[in-house]
Amino acid sequence: MLDRPLSVSSFSTFPEDDLRLYESRTPLAEMDESCCSTQLIDGDGVFNISGMENLMKAVKLAECGLSYAVVSIMGPQSSGKSTLLNHLFRTNFTEMDAFRGRSQTTKGIWLAKAADIEPCTLVMDLEGTDGRERGEDDTAFEKQSALFALAVSDIVLINMWCHDIGREQAANKPLLKTVFQVMMRLFCPRKTTLLFVIRDKTKTPLENLEPVLREDIQKIWDAVSKPQAHKDTPLSDFFNVEVVALSSYEEKEELFKEQVASLRQRFYHSISPGGLAGDRRGVVPASGFSFSAQQIWRVIKDNKDLDLPAHKIMVATVRCEEIANEKLAHVTADEDWQQLEEAVQHDAVPGFGRKLSSILDKCLSEYDMEAFYFDEGVRTAKRQQLESSLLQLVNPAYQSMLGHLRTKTLDAFKQAFDKALESGEGFAIAAQDCTQAFMAKFDKGCEDAAIQQAKWDPSKVQEKLRRDIETHISSVCATKLSELSTQYEGELTKALAEPVEALLDAASNDTWPAIRKLLQRETKAAISAYASALSSFELDQATLDKMLSKLEVYARNVVESKAKEEAGRVLIRMKDRFSMLFSRDADSMPRIWTGKEDIRAITKFARSESLKLLSVMAAIRLEDVSDNIEKTLSLALVDTTSSGAKARSMQSFDPLASNSWEEVPAEKTLITPVQCKSLWRQFNTETEYTVTQAISAQEAHKRNNNWLPPPWAIAAIAVLGFNEFMTLLRNPLYVAVIFVVFLVGKALWVQLDISGEFRNGALPGILSLSTKFLPTVMNILKKLADEGQRPAAPEPRRNPDHDSKSFRNGVHSNTTSVASSNITSSESEVECSSPSTQ
DSSP states (O other): OOOSOOBOTTOTTSOTTTOBBOOOSSOOTTOOTTOOEEEEEOTTOOBOHHHHHHHHHHHTGGGGTTOEEEEEEEOBTTSSHHHHHHHHHOOOOOOOOGGGOSOOOOOSEEEEEOTTOSSEEEEEEEOOBSOTTTOSSOOHHHHHHHHHHHHHOSEEEEEEEGGGTTOTTSTHHHHHHHHHHHHTTBOOSSOEEEEEEEESOOSSOHHHHHHHHHHHHHHHHHHSOOOGGGTTOOGGGTEEEEEEEOOOTTTSHHHHHHHHHHHHHTTTTTTSTTSTTOOOTTOOOGGGHHHHHHHHHHHHHTTOOBOHHHHHHHHHHHHHHHHHHHHHHHHHHOHHHHHHHHHHHHSOOTTHHHHHHHHHHHHHHHHHHHSTTSOHHHHHHHHHHHHHHHHHHHHHHHHHHHHHHHHHHHHHHHHHHHHHHHTTOOHHHHHHHHHHHHHHHHHHHHHHHOOTTOOOOTHHHHHHHHHHHHHHHHHHHHHHHHHHHHHHHHHHHHHHHHHHHHHHHHOOTTHHHHHHHHHHHHHHHHHHHHHHHHGGGTOOHHHHHHHHHHHHHHHHHHHHHHHHHHHHTHHHHHHHHHHHHHHBOTTSOBOOOOSOSOHHHHHHHHHHHHHHHHHHHTBOOOSSOOOOHHHHHIIIIIOTTSHHHHHHHHSSOOTTSSSSOTTOOGGGBSSOHHHHHHHHHHHHHHHHHHHHHHHHHHHHHHHHTOOSOOHHHHHHHHHHTHHHHHHHHHOHHHHHHHHHHHHHHHHHHHHHTHHHHGGGOHHHHHHHHHHHHHHHHHHHHHHHHHHHHSOOOOOOOOOHHHHHHHHHHHHHHHHHHHHHHHHHHHHHHHHHHHHHHO
16 A cells, blocks of 8 residues: 555545555546545455445446446556546546656555446456566466456456567566466456557558567467367457557556546446447446455455356345345344234235335335345345345244134124024124125235235135134034024923923823823924024924934923822822812812711722822823733732732732733833832822821711700600609799700800810810809809999880790890800811811
8 A cells, every 4th residue: 555645535435455546646637536446355355345345335346337437557667557448437546756767656456436437337457568577487466467457347447568569578468378277267258458568659551560469469378378168269269369559658647548548438438339338248337346356355365266157146145135135134133024023923014015015015026126236046046035035024024924814703693693693684694694704804904914925825714714713604504503402401391390390280080191191292393493483593404303202302301300290109199099089079178977878988088089199190001002010000009908919818829919901111200010009008108197086076077966865765764754844844933944944054054055065075165164154154143243333213014926926036136145155166177177187
């Protein structure tokens, strides 16, 4: 690097050590002061990576694509190479100070951008050859820099003196030899333009100089050793040779400038067809130029053959991968993508596919634009990798979007399905319509969420949604069917339970036929209504038959359960029936045991009816099959007084000594014969007291209503009391006394209610009368005394007829009172006997 002052007018963005702006020692009016340059490779062969990157950013080389050209210059040291470049491209390379003598000015390789030339043109100033500073034997860097220039340049300027043309040992021969030798190490798919610039042109016309120069060039080419593959390859396959001549800069400066200006015109649009750099087959895209130059120099430094086509693939691979990584990182950090990703985590995003496709399309478009000029195969492969990475990045968001769509569609389906069912629509039709509508809605949502760059198939999520919908439909169907089943089972229970209970309580010969008829009628009605309700579910025939059969079985189970329940209370039912038939007459009036009733017959009838109830409860008879249960029970338990029963009782065989009935299956048996026998024994024991109470009540009634002595006693009284009777007839005073005693006795009878007191027995009656007798007598005497002390009132004229009628009324009243007392006594007897009977 030079230690001279630097101009930093345009270097605010670059480090001073990497990129420098030089002021030419030779004032050039045309030079662009904003032109920037950097030392690309120093004299020791170290590549300045940071300087290269900064220069690329300064000139925005990455945006040029393939629209750029690289020009380099070779030539002997101090041959005016930098001066030519500064005038030709308006660069600011350091020029030799002629007043200080001839010495090495440029060390290594310098790089600058040509000013005001389209397309973007990069100019490389190479260290001069044949310099005394490196010596005669140190030619390694010369060959390396020549190979580097040929590898990266489109146009190579060969700077040579006019007076060296035609000389065998002139300075141009070693240079050309070096160029041709290193060219053999390049596997280059394109031709490089060699522009020979003849400096300090003499009076000899160029038309005469050019053939000699070309002849010398051809001789050098032929003399260079070549690989076997290129033994016969002509020079024109490798190089496009051009020749120009310039006047002396020092002697004819103005003419020199005019000729340079004319030459400068040839570098405008140099990459166009027919231009100086028209062959663009092996060009590296501008964004990869820095990396490509680094790798080429590394290979050259390692002294390896440089395979430019393979190098081109390598550069394309690295650069396309870098571009892809940059775009991927850009998308990852993109604010729109981050907002979209965050939003889709919480809920479905309308226009998700369109928004995400736009982000991905922008990323891929930018990649295509930046990687457009690289190898197509590499570019396409890296694009596919980038696309795959992008899709892998956004796939979780896409899956979340589908998940939200599935959840929202399923929830909406449930609501719509419930509303359809509530409105009365048929289950199957509602399920089908809602399923089709919401699956179509989900498909539309999937289309909205679809990403253009991906061919993702949402069928798995779609199938999951369909399974979820079918599961919900199945669940609702099961619930609805269960509700229907429960409803009709409840109706059957209500229609059968109480009627069956009433029929079993009545317990007659028609009980089970009536139950069967009731069961058939109600089951048929329920099954018909149930089948009509199930028609909206469009069940298969097997399922429908199974459900109807289940309802029919349930109806039978209701009857059987009620029969079993009633069988468990059969003893209570039997006692209730016996009590009702025994204690009440045919008009359901309570019986009064007056002594005229045949208690034996009544007892037998009541027990026979109770036994009929037991026979009805003994087995379930839902099939129209006859059995001998009632007959067996009657013969074994009721008709035991008959001669046939006595004969059978003497036998060892007992028809009730069994756990099963003939012709009755075990599952239809409610009460086994042994249980019937035990129940009948308990029934007789518990009803015996009622019969005993009735007999006692009947005997008491007879005693209470029989006051006359026996006939023989009446005859004895008549015979033995004849004398007394005649005495009474002879003495009327006795009759009056007897009459008064009768009246007093009658009054005491009525007041003490003697008949009522003795209704409950003799001893209770005597005890009660003993406590009431004295107060009653005292009360009668008091009333008589009060009547005797009452002052005599003027007696009105009596009406004999009225007195007679009053007397008769008084007797009638007493008689009525006695009768009423008797009726009350009878009712009290019935009421007192009823609790004991029950």
